[in-house]
Amino acid sequence: MKNVFKIFFIIxxxxxxxxxxxxxxxxxDSGNGYTVVNPVETFTNADKxxxxxxxxxxxxxxxxxxxxxxxxxxxxxxxxxxxGEGGLFSENVRKKYxxxxxxxxxxxxxxxxxxxxxxxxxTITAGYRIDTDRIYLxxxxxxxxxxxxxxxGMLSKGKLFAGIxxxxxxxxxxxxxxxxxxxxxxxxxxxxxxxxxxxxxxNTYTNIKNHSxxxxxxxxxxxxxxxxxxxxxxxxKKGGVEFFKMSEYQGMGHDPGPCYKDPALFDWLxxxxxxxx
Numbered sequence: 001m002k003n004v005f006k007i008f009f010i011i012x013x014x015x016x017x018x019x020x021x022x023x024x025x026x027x028x029d030s031g032n033g034y035t036v037v038n039p040v041e042t043f044t045n046a047d048k049x050x051x052x053x054x055x056x057x058x059x060x061x062x063x064x065x066x067x068x069x070x071x072x073x074x075x076x077x078x079x080x081x082x083x084g085e086g087g088l089f090s091e092n093v094r095k096k097y098x099x100x101x102x103x104x105x106x107x108x109x110x111x112x113x114x115x116x117x118x119x120x121x122x123t124i125t126a127g128y129r130i131d132t133d134r135i136y137l138x139x140x141x142x143x144x145x146x147x148x149x150x151x152x153g154m155l156s157k158g159k160l161f162a163g164i165x166x167x168x169x170x171x172x173x174x175x176x177x178x179x180x181x182x183x184x185x186x187x188x189x190x191x192x193x194x195x196x197x198x199x200x201x202x203n204t205y206t207n208i209k210n211h212s213x214x215x216x217x218x219x220x221x222x223x224x225x226x227x228x229x230x231x232x233x234x235x236x237k238k239g240g241v242e243f244f245k246m247s248e249y250q251g252m253g254h255d256p257g258p259c260y261k262d263p264a265l266f267d268w269l270x271x272x273x274x275x276x277x
Contacts, residue, residue: 041064049062054126081143137163148172151164173207231249247259
């Protein structure tokens with residue numbers, strides 16, 4: 001009988017320690033349970049994107065957009081920001097994650113955000129199936145700073161980005177409160193860039209981390225050299241969503257290209273939706 005009690009006691013203790021020392025990810029709140037599904041598809045030349053214009057702005061349709069089986073499907077929109085980083089989304093990426101692409105180059109102010117919101121409305125009115133819960137933005141340098149300005153302009157018209165790739169912003173370290181609640185950001189900065197830009201990046205991370213909406217968020221620090229530079233990435237995660245990431249690159253200057261060499265950047269971006277948070 002004593003042996004039975006010993007075995008029972010050992011089992012209880014093992015269960016206790018298993019729970020006590022399980023990872024943060026296992027203990028983490030799973031959020032609202034919404035997960036973005038990106039279907040796996042194979043395309044032919046007949047499925048190539050086509051160009052179209054709304055107002056004076058140039059778009060491309062997603063791969064496979066005109067397939068009959070996709071007739072009711074809505075697609076994310078990637079807004080190529082101030083310096084046209086859309087060219088850094090390779091054909092393979094565009095096939096893996098079919099999306100609309102909009103050239104919104106040289107636009108980086110609050111009023112331009114209002115313009116963008118109206119343009120998106122006009123594009124939807126014209127019959128194009130944009131998923132307004134999955135609007136993404138790229139922003140480098142002036143466009144990095146401008147990304148937060150575009151957020152304010154979009155907000156004034158009732159719209160939000162689900163995800164932003166921000167590289168080397170030179171001002172604007174405070175994201176609008178409504179966007180802190182819903183918009184995910186991956187910030188990239190080269191440590192050979194100007195000290196002011198490095199400080200802006202770090203201040204932005206601190207502001208987001210300390211925002212009252214992010215109480216209880218888990219922080220993770222990782223290192224890699226996937227982009228050709230040694231890189232340290234700080235990740236804030238809450239409710240199952242990596243909602244803010246900041247990567248610092250040893251030896252990199254004022255350059256938007258290296259971060260786009262990491263396939264995980266696209267996996268992260270196209271997993272973002274306003275419905276996830």
